[in-house]
Structures are given as structure tokens and as C-alpha cells.
Amino acid sequence: MWEIRVLGPVEVRREGIAVPVNARMLRAVLASLAIRANEVVSHHTIRQDLWGPEPPASARPTVRNYVRRLRSVLGSDVIDTAPSGYRISTPPHRVDMVDFEDRIRRGTARGVDPEERHRLLADALRLWRGGPLADLDGLPVTEHVGLRLHERYLLAVEAQAAAALVLGEHEPLLPQLRELVAHHPTREGLVAQFMQVLHRSGRRGEALETYLWVRRRLVDELGMEPGAELRRVHRHILDDAQAPAEPEQAATVTAPSHAGARAQLPMDIAEFTGRVRELSQLLELADLDGARSSTAARVVAITGMPGSGKTRLAVHLAHRLVERGQYPDIQLWSDLRGFDRSAPPTRAGDALNNLLRLLGVPGARIPVEEEARAALFRSTLAGKRALLLLDNVADEEQIRPLLPADPSCLVIVTSRRSLSGLDGLRSVPLDVMPEAEAVDLLRRIAGASRVPDDTPAVRRVARLCGFLPIALALAARRLRDRPVWTVNDLVHRLDSTDRRLTRLSVGDRDLRTVFDVSYRALAPEHQRLFRLLGLHPGEEITPQAAAALANVPVADADDALESLVDEQLLQQPTAQRYRFHDLVRVYAREVATADESPADRATALDRLYAAHLHTAVAARELLASHHGVPFPLARPDGVPGAATFATRDEALTWCETELGTLSALARHAAAHGPHPVAWQLPAVLLMFYYLRSHWTDWITTHEIGLESARTLGDLRGQALLLRGLGVAKSDLRRFTESVECHRRAQEAFEACGDLAGSAWNLNNLGVVQVDRGQLTDAAANFRAALDLFRRVGDTYGEGICLNNAGDTERRRGRPEQAETLLHEALTVLARIGAEDGHRFTYASLGDLHRDRDDHSGALHCYRRAAEAARAAGDQRTAARADHSIGDCLHALGDPQGAREHWRTALTTFDTLGDPQAAALRARVPSDPSFVAD
Incomplete structure (x- = not known):
């Protein structure tokens, strides 16, 4: 049994005995995981916790090494690996911070009697060992967790003091309260509790002196008078009256009561449509009843690429929650301008100032320091069912001071960034819209009369917009504002890739500007990679491809790609593979053209x-x-x-x-x-195409390459590609075309003096002639090829050619000559360890045995051929062998075994699109149970 302690110096104990974790950075990784116990902590978050926003290039492998070392100390079962990071899975009592927050949640719940409240909170506070991660001071992880936990600690102290006052057990709390008030003189709820405890302990004069000291600090340093609650306690003490705390109020600090503009949500979007799945998920995460068991405000983030409709969805969600009667006390909205070209992101202190004024706090009472403003904001929202919508968040640091502490509060955040470093964040990423929702949005905005029911043209518009909500809205408004246009007119205008971004603009709404804000916010080296990625002609990008484009190490490219994913400028369909949204790719190519020389x-x-x-x-x-x-x-x-x-x-x-x-x-x-x-x-x-029978790519790329080789005047290139085309067309039973390709390839090989190329081409031409029944011509070509293979020392080619020559002799009715050639082929191939070539020779020997009605001998050879083909990754040859195995088993009286091998062969042929599939179906014995899997 082990436990992890983070509410002080980081410690690990197993069976009550300390387990040494001596390295500071190892403890930091352990802390990063432990403070988020039972959640997957992303690689990005761990790097941020250890090194901040600019981790070193070696951060990812270093973290992997740290986790490996931790497992060697703690045991391999403590830390799980997930696709995106690592996780510690544990019951609450095994991590002191989790246990701490659980006890506070239960101790501050409404309806708990003062005695139980006091006991739970006292147990929680005993876990506090001087502050979280006390031995990791200076590392970012302490900043990420420290403020929130310290706030929970102070609230717990206040709540325990209130319960102790009701029970008459307040005097032992005096030393702790005195020390905390000395460090937090502007925390008025804490000061109020301390004054009451002093008064109840017979120290009325000291209580009044405390009030005067705190008032001087507030006036001199912050320019504000004490709040209403502190003045009320002061007045009671002056009157020598005791001001007992109400049991139901013990969990909160009374906030100043001022009139203010507390319903600030922007207007809902009339044309909002779609996002059914995401909205349902968000409503569940934001449900106030579900928050009763929590000790912290819920923070729900809607993240996504520029133009994905984050703000629209957030506003709609907020209105839906208010309509349900949830969060009725306060609804606030603040645009933090994290991605505004015209102004820098709003500072947290300025946002707090605006929010406090909306809550009715007079300007004279708003502190100058950001930390004091944040404390006042939390106190003001304490006990309120408040909804806070923070739009366009730049990063985690911008909003940490804006987060309330009360579990009755909800914060809805929108951002283009993942914000994965924010504790307790529940995130719903927005992808592009499904096609049906995209079509519905087009019709909703442009009008049903302009956009007919789902048609190919309407779906084409949606695809040209990349199913991106902002692009769909701009296209629909453009159609709505052009009464003479049809949907086909809009398709025609958007079909031009070079002009698409320009044409997806209406008035001051410009899609290019939306992307430009995110691009300009990147570090210069990430800007360069982004625009160079726009040159990539493929759909998916790997770190290796990015490294090549930017001429940087693969590890650096990998980290940069992850940063672009965090900035929502790249998508990540699978691990280590990245792709652009279609419109972002167009934008990336534009900036590459503008900012990179030809x-x-x-x-x-x-x-x-x-x-x-x-x-x-x-x-x-x-x-x-x-x-x-x-x-x-x-x-x-x-x-x-x-x-x-x-x-x-x-x-x-x-x-x-x-x-x-x-x-x-x-x-x-x-x-x-x-x-x-x-x-x-x-x-x-060519060999890969042959092994896996990718005929479409095979023929397309060879034909394109052949034309390029001609333009470049490269004769050998032409010869190689003509030969490859000949093999592909032979496999597809297009024999006339295949022979012509091989004939032209032979002329080119001979013209450039390539004997090895000529040998393989003659061998391949012979194979086509065998399939056409031209056995005499085939035998002559195999003899010529065999001579060339031996002249150039190509032993593998010699072995393959001997096999083909042997098979030809078998077909010509010369089994003795065939057997001699085939065994010679096995010997030659074995000499160089080329067992992959045996797949052809064993298949030919199997045919020879079958010709003699030796089905047992044939079965043995075909099985050897299938085994060698699968080892070589040659699916088609393996399927041919399975086909022949089925034939042998059928002849040997095993129809069930035959059907199994025929099914396997037919499934492979169908998967490859091989013409042999039809032939196999045609010659299988009539059997209603025979179907391809």
C-alpha cells in the first residue's frame, strides 16, 4: 500500500515507510501527475509544469526517462501510459491532496451539522504540511497548483473557525488564525473570523486593534474601506455583542452586497443550428446539480480551430443553462481578446476590474493589485450560483486569477488553444461540422428558398467550405446577398483554390484574417514551419516530413507540430500524423508564397x-x-x-x-x-507495389513518371517505368498492353547498355508470354535472360529465371527438364539466403506434383509456398497458394478444409481487386455454403 503526499514537500510512502525520490525533477513529474490523479496528464502539460512555456528541445524524451525512473522506484503499476500522456489511478485517500479536497467538499456541503463539519475540516487541515509542493519552489508546477489549493485551505480554515464558534471550541484556533491574518490582512472573511474568535476568547481589545490595523492596511495600501461583513463584526464587538456564525453559513464568506449589472450574456444567435452532440456533452458537464459533490467551481472549455463556432456554441450553451433555471444569481461575460489583431490580450487585472464593477463593487473599493482583486472577486461570488463566460482566452495564465472558488459557479471558456495546463479543466474540442449539419446551417442562413433541399451542389458548397462554420456562414450570406445567384454559381466561384479565401468574405468578415491572427501569434520558427508545411502536397504530414521541409532535427519538428496542434492550426488524426483543414492549407500556401522566396x-x-x-x-x-x-x-x-x-x-x-x-x-x-x-x-x-498489388497507384505513378522521364530525356528512367508498367498490366491480364510496354522497355535498356535491366525485362516478358500460351517464345526469352543474369552476377535474378524456365518446361510437357530447372532454382536461391524467392519455386513444384496426380506432394509444396509468401509480405502469391491448397484438399477428400482455403484466397483477391477472384468463384464446386468472408 503506497501513498503520495504533495501538501508539503513531495513524499512517497509505501506501507508507511518513506520511499526516497531524491531528484527534484523526478518529484516534479510525480507532483504533476499526483495533483491530477485519475486523469490523463498530457505530455504538453507535464512539460509546462517542469519548464514553463519554453521547454528545452529534449523535453519529450527527458519526461519519458523521468517516468521510467519513477516506475523503477515506485513499481510499474503506479503510473499508466495513455496515448496522450500518463496517469496515476488511485483511490482518494492515497494522494493527500485528493483526500484533502474530498474532506473539504464534504465538510462545506450544505446541511452538515457543525460538529461533523468541524471534524471533517479539522481532518482535512491536518493533511496540510506547510503548503503544496514546498520543496519544488520556483518550478511552474507550484504556480499551477499553489493558488487554487491555498485558496481551498483558507476557505477551509474560515469554515472550521465558524463551526468552532458554534460549538464553543474556537480558542485552540487562535495561533493558526493569528499567523494567517498576518500573512493575509486583506482577506476580510478570515479577519472577521479571527476577530470573533478573539472576542469569544475574552480578548475584545485585541479584536478591535486587529480591525484598526487591517483598516489602515486597506486604506493605505489599496485605497479602500473594509467591506460590509468586516464592519458588521466590528460593530458587534464594539457593542460587546457576540456575533455567532450561523451553521449554514459556515462554509462561505459573506460577500459585499451591491447592485450591479449581473446579467451580461450576449444575445443568443438566432441562426444557431447543429452541434447536437457537443451541446449535450457540455450541458452534462455544466449541470449545476452534478456540481454539488465538487469542492471547486467547474471550468468547461470549448476549444477548436479558428472559425469553428466556439463563441456561438458557448453563448447558446449559457442561454440554455439560464433557461433551465441554473446559475440564476449572476451571468457575466468577458471577451479577453486573446486573438484580436487590433489589440493585445486583456490583462487579468483589467478583466477583474471590469467584472467587479459589473458586480456593483465601487471603484474606490477595487484593489490595485491583481492578487487582491482576484481575492475580492472570489469573495464576491462566494455562495452565488454564478455563470462566467470567458471568451477568446489567450492562455492559462490569463484566466487563472479570474476563476472563482465556489462549487456553485460555472466558468465557460473558449479558446483556440488547448489550455491543458489548467487544473480541473473539462474540455470539449470542436471539429468541423458533419455534412448534414453543415447543409442545415447553409439553409438556415441563406434561406430555404435559396438553398434547396440536400442536393449535390449544396453538399459541394459545404465541402468547399471544409464544413467550417464560419466559412459556411460567410458562403451562405454571400448567396443570400446575391439574389440572382444559384447554388451552382456559388460552387463555381468557390471552386478556385487560389481565390477561395477571398471569396469567403462578407463586409468586414474575412476568413483570411481569422487565420492570420493565429499565425501572427506564433513564434518566428513556428511561423516558418507552418508556411513551409503549406508546400506539402500530401494529405498527412509526419515529423520526418516537417523536419525535411524546415531543415531541422526531427525532434524539433515534432515539438513544433505539437505546438501548431495546440494553436489549432493543425489537426492530429492519429499519433505522429498531422493534417491541415482544407482552408487552413490554402492559407498556409498563401503565406508561403508571400513570405518565402521561390x-x-x-x-x-x-x-x-x-x-x-x-x-x-x-x-x-x-x-x-x-x-x-x-x-x-x-x-x-x-x-x-x-x-x-x-x-x-x-x-x-x-x-x-x-x-x-x-x-x-x-x-x-x-x-x-x-x-x-x-x-x-x-x-x-515497384517491389512494394508488386507485393501489395496497389495497381491504381502503381499504374498512375508509373505513367506520370514515364512522361517526366521523357521530358527530362532520361532513357534509363523510361526503361524502368515501362518495365514496371508491363508487370502491372500483366497482373491485370491486359497482356497486349503489357507486351508492348516490355518491348519498348527492352529497346530503352539496350540503348543505354543496361544488361541487368534487360535481363529482368526479358524475364518479365517471358512471364507474360507464358500466360498467353506462347511457350516457345517464353522459353527463348528465359534463356536469354538467364545468360544476362549470369553475365552481370545477379544470382537472385538467375534463381527466379530458372523457376520461370522450369515452369515453362512443365507447361510444355517436359516434366524431367522442369524438375531439374526448379531444383536448380532452389539451390541457387538458397546459396544467397533468398528464401523469399522460394515462394515461386515451391508453387511451381506443387504444380508439377499436381500434374502427376501426386496431391499429397503438391499440398506439401503449396504450403511451403504460402509460408514463404507470407514471410515476404506477398499477399497475392500467398492467396494463389491458398487457392491451390484448397484444390489439393478437395482432391484428397477434405471438402471442409478446401472451402476454408478457398475462402481465404477469395477474400485476399477481393481485397486486392485481383481478377483471379472471378476465376476462383467460377471454378469452385457448386456449394451453397461457399461465400467469401
Whole structure:
């Protein structure tokens, strides 16, 4: 049994015995997790707690190391890992701060009798060991938690004193109250309790002296007179009357009562629509009845990218809560201008001044110091069911002083930033709108007569707006203000990517300006990365790609990407992958064009191309480890973002994950230049395309690359891509086209003197001829290819060609010659450890055994072929082997086993879109139970 103590120096105890955690930063990480027990604490929050807003470049791996070291001290079961951070899961009594707040919550609840209140609060206060995180002074984590906990502590002391006065057990509290009043002379509730305890203890004169001392401090330092509650207690003591605290008032400090403008919510939005799921979630989080068990005000944040409708939703939520009769006492609103181009963010002290005046506090009574204003604000809201809407929050520091302490209060926050460093925050992120809600918003604003029911044109408008609420609203108003336009006219005007941001503006509402505010708030290095990311032609961005574009280490790029996510300028669909909203991408490209020279843009793209090309080569070296590299490629150490792989699986996973990006890069390189990478990337990826049968990307990129190689006058590039096209079209049974590609490739290989390229091309041409039944021609091409493979020393090519030649001899009715060639192929491939090549040869040997009606021997070979194909990641060859295994099992009298293998093969063929799927269905025995999974 272990416990963690943070209400003093940070300590860990197991079975009551202290466990040493000697390193200060280790204790800081432990504190960051413990003060948020049972919540996932993000990597960002931990870094902020340890280093503040500017953590070092090595912060992320350093935190991982700290957590590892903590686990070695505390045990691996204490700290859980979550996708976004870490969590300590614990019952309340195992972390003293959690236990402290739980006891205060129960002790200050309404209806608790004074004796129980006094006991619970005394137990809570005994946990206080001099202040939270006392040994971590100076670290940001102490600032993040200290103010709130100290406020809870002082409120608990006041509440305990009130209960003690009712019970007549007040005198032992005098030393503690005296010390606290000396440190907090402007906390009038605390002073009032101290004066009453002094009076009840027979120290009337000392109580009156305390009042005079406090009044002098207030007048001299803050320019304000004591409040009504302190004056009332003073008057009672002057009259020598005892002013007992009411039991039901013991949990709060009476606030000054002044008339003021307490209903300040902005007007609800008449055209508000959608956000059903988010609104339901927010209503649940904001429910006042649900807050009864809490000891702190609820803070609910609505976060999201610029233009996602955060303020609209927050205002609508606030009005819904008021309509329900919740938070009826006070409703305040303050625009903190965290993202205003025309003015800096509102300072917390200025916001407090405005809010206090709205609450009716006279200007003369509002302190000058921010901390004193915050204390007065909390006291004024104490006991009130208040709703505070803080709009456009810049960061956590801006609003910490504005947060009330009373659990009957609700704070609704909107921000473009995550605000993850704010304790107790419940956040609802806003994404773009679902299509149906987006269409409904268009119709609501433009009018049902202008926007017909859901049509392709209306949905097209919604997509061109990226389903972003502000863009949808601007587009709808533009349509509404142009009576002669149709929806198709609007589609036509928005279809131009270059002009879309300009056309999504109405009056002084300009979408470009909305994004510009967030961009200009970035640090210069993050601004540069943001605009360079706009050059990326793919949908998703990795830290490696960002590193290449910006020419920085991957770790730095990773941290910068996370910062852009925090600023809501990037989205993160999965870990380590990032993407732009469509309209933000348009904006990023605009600022890249404006702020980066053409030469710098071209250089950044060169680095991006190089990183992906070198990584693709590294993948190919594992996927085709026995093939020769198709063209020489220098691999300088200075290519940022280039990666290597330890295993074939890693290489295959990278190719699969990056397939869309690799295709986009090839297309972009062809359209802008063309750049040599337009043909180099497809050529390097041929083995991956073959293994995974990505025929659409395979053929598209090869055709684009072929045209680029022609434009560049690169004959060898043309030859490689023609050969790759020949293989793809052969797989798709487009044999005439395949033969023509191989014929033209052969001319190009011979013209540039590439013997290895010629050998593979002749081998592949022979495969097509086998499929067309041209066995004599195929055998001649295999003999020619075999000679070339041996001349250039390509042993792997020799083994593959021997297999193909053997299979051809089998088909020609020459089983002895076939068997000799096939066993020679196995021997040659085994000599270089090329077991992946065995998948073809064992399949051919299986066919040879089946020709002899030796189904047992065939079954053994096909199973060896399937095993080797799966080890190589060759799904199509594995499916072919499964198909043949099914045939053998069926012939051997095992129809159930046959069906299982046929199903497996058919599922793979269907997944790949392989034409063999239809052939398999056609030749499967008639069996109503046979269906593809």
C-alpha cells in the first residue's frame, strides 16, 4: 500500500515507510501527475509544469526517462501510459491532496451539522504540511497548483473557525488564525473570523486593534474601506455583542452586497443550428446539480480551430443553462481578446476590474493589485450560483486569477488553444461540422428558398467550405446577398483554390484574417514551419516530413507540430500524423508564397523529395534485399527526415502508411518541373507495389513518371517505368498492353547498355508470354535472360529465371527438364539466403506434383509456398497458394478444409481487386455454403 503526499514537500510512502525520490525533477513529474490523479496528464502539460512555456528541445524524451525512473522506484503499476500522456489511478485517500479536497467538499456541503463539519475540516487541515509542493519552489508546477489549493485551505480554515464558534471550541484556533491574518490582512472573511474568535476568547481589545490595523492596511495600501461583513463584526464587538456564525453559513464568506449589472450574456444567435452532440456533452458537464459533490467551481472549455463556432456554441450553451433555471444569481461575460489583431490580450487585472464593477463593487473599493482583486472577486461570488463566460482566452495564465472558488459557479471558456495546463479543466474540442449539419446551417442562413433541399451542389458548397462554420456562414450570406445567384454559381466561384479565401468574405468578415491572427501569434520558427508545411502536397504530414521541409532535427519538428496542434492550426488524426483543414492549407500556401522566396520554396521541396526517396530506397533494400538497386543513389548524411528500418515489416508498414503521400509527391514533382523524383519514386517502389498489388497507384505513378522521364530525356528512367508498367498490366491480364510496354522497355535498356535491366525485362516478358500460351517464345526469352543474369552476377535474378524456365518446361510437357530447372532454382536461391524467392519455386513444384496426380506432394509444396509468401509480405502469391491448397484438399477428400482455403484466397483477391477472384468463384464446386468472408 503506497501513498503520495504533495501538501508539503513531495513524499512517497509505501506501507508507511518513506520511499526516497531524491531528484527534484523526478518529484516534479510525480507532483504533476499526483495533483491530477485519475486523469490523463498530457505530455504538453507535464512539460509546462517542469519548464514553463519554453521547454528545452529534449523535453519529450527527458519526461519519458523521468517516468521510467519513477516506475523503477515506485513499481510499474503506479503510473499508466495513455496515448496522450500518463496517469496515476488511485483511490482518494492515497494522494493527500485528493483526500484533502474530498474532506473539504464534504465538510462545506450544505446541511452538515457543525460538529461533523468541524471534524471533517479539522481532518482535512491536518493533511496540510506547510503548503503544496514546498520543496519544488520556483518550478511552474507550484504556480499551477499553489493558488487554487491555498485558496481551498483558507476557505477551509474560515469554515472550521465558524463551526468552532458554534460549538464553543474556537480558542485552540487562535495561533493558526493569528499567523494567517498576518500573512493575509486583506482577506476580510478570515479577519472577521479571527476577530470573533478573539472576542469569544475574552480578548475584545485585541479584536478591535486587529480591525484598526487591517483598516489602515486597506486604506493605505489599496485605497479602500473594509467591506460590509468586516464592519458588521466590528460593530458587534464594539457593542460587546457576540456575533455567532450561523451553521449554514459556515462554509462561505459573506460577500459585499451591491447592485450591479449581473446579467451580461450576449444575445443568443438566432441562426444557431447543429452541434447536437457537443451541446449535450457540455450541458452534462455544466449541470449545476452534478456540481454539488465538487469542492471547486467547474471550468468547461470549448476549444477548436479558428472559425469553428466556439463563441456561438458557448453563448447558446449559457442561454440554455439560464433557461433551465441554473446559475440564476449572476451571468457575466468577458471577451479577453486573446486573438484580436487590433489589440493585445486583456490583462487579468483589467478583466477583474471590469467584472467587479459589473458586480456593483465601487471603484474606490477595487484593489490595485491583481492578487487582491482576484481575492475580492472570489469573495464576491462566494455562495452565488454564478455563470462566467470567458471568451477568446489567450492562455492559462490569463484566466487563472479570474476563476472563482465556489462549487456553485460555472466558468465557460473558449479558446483556440488547448489550455491543458489548467487544473480541473473539462474540455470539449470542436471539429468541423458533419455534412448534414453543415447543409442545415447553409439553409438556415441563406434561406430555404435559396438553398434547396440536400442536393449535390449544396453538399459541394459545404465541402468547399471544409464544413467550417464560419466559412459556411460567410458562403451562405454571400448567396443570400446575391439574389440572382444559384447554388451552382456559388460552387463555381468557390471552386478556385487560389481565390477561395477571398471569396469567403462578407463586409468586414474575412476568413483570411481569422487565420492570420493565429499565425501572427506564433513564434518566428513556428511561423516558418507552418508556411513551409503549406508546400506539402500530401494529405498527412509526419515529423520526418516537417523536419525535411524546415531543415531541422526531427525532434524539433515534432515539438513544433505539437505546438501548431495546440494553436489549432493543425489537426492530429492519429499519433505522429498531422493534417491541415482544407482552408487552413490554402492559407498556409498563401503565406508561403508571400513570405518565402521561390528559391527557398524549391529548396524546401527538394529536401522533402529527398527524404522520402531515401527512405523508400531504405525500404526497398529490405523488401528486395537480393535485387540490385535500380539506379545509383547517393545517401548523404545531410538529408533531414530520411529514415531507415530494422525489419521488412517496418519497411512494409511505412510504405503502406505513406502510400498516399508518396503518390502525391510523385504527381507534384511531375507537375512542377518536372523533378527527377517524379520517376525515381515509382521506380524504387515497384517491389512494394508488386507485393501489395496497389495497381491504381502503381499504374498512375508509373505513367506520370514515364512522361517526366521523357521530358527530362532520361532513357534509363523510361526503361524502368515501362518495365514496371508491363508487370502491372500483366497482373491485370491486359497482356497486349503489357507486351508492348516490355518491348519498348527492352529497346530503352539496350540503348543505354543496361544488361541487368534487360535481363529482368526479358524475364518479365517471358512471364507474360507464358500466360498467353506462347511457350516457345517464353522459353527463348528465359534463356536469354538467364545468360544476362549470369553475365552481370545477379544470382537472385538467375534463381527466379530458372523457376520461370522450369515452369515453362512443365507447361510444355517436359516434366524431367522442369524438375531439374526448379531444383536448380532452389539451390541457387538458397546459396544467397533468398528464401523469399522460394515462394515461386515451391508453387511451381506443387504444380508439377499436381500434374502427376501426386496431391499429397503438391499440398506439401503449396504450403511451403504460402509460408514463404507470407514471410515476404506477398499477399497475392500467398492467396494463389491458398487457392491451390484448397484444390489439393478437395482432391484428397477434405471438402471442409478446401472451402476454408478457398475462402481465404477469395477474400485476399477481393481485397486486392485481383481478377483471379472471378476465376476462383467460377471454378469452385457448386456449394451453397461457399461465400467469401
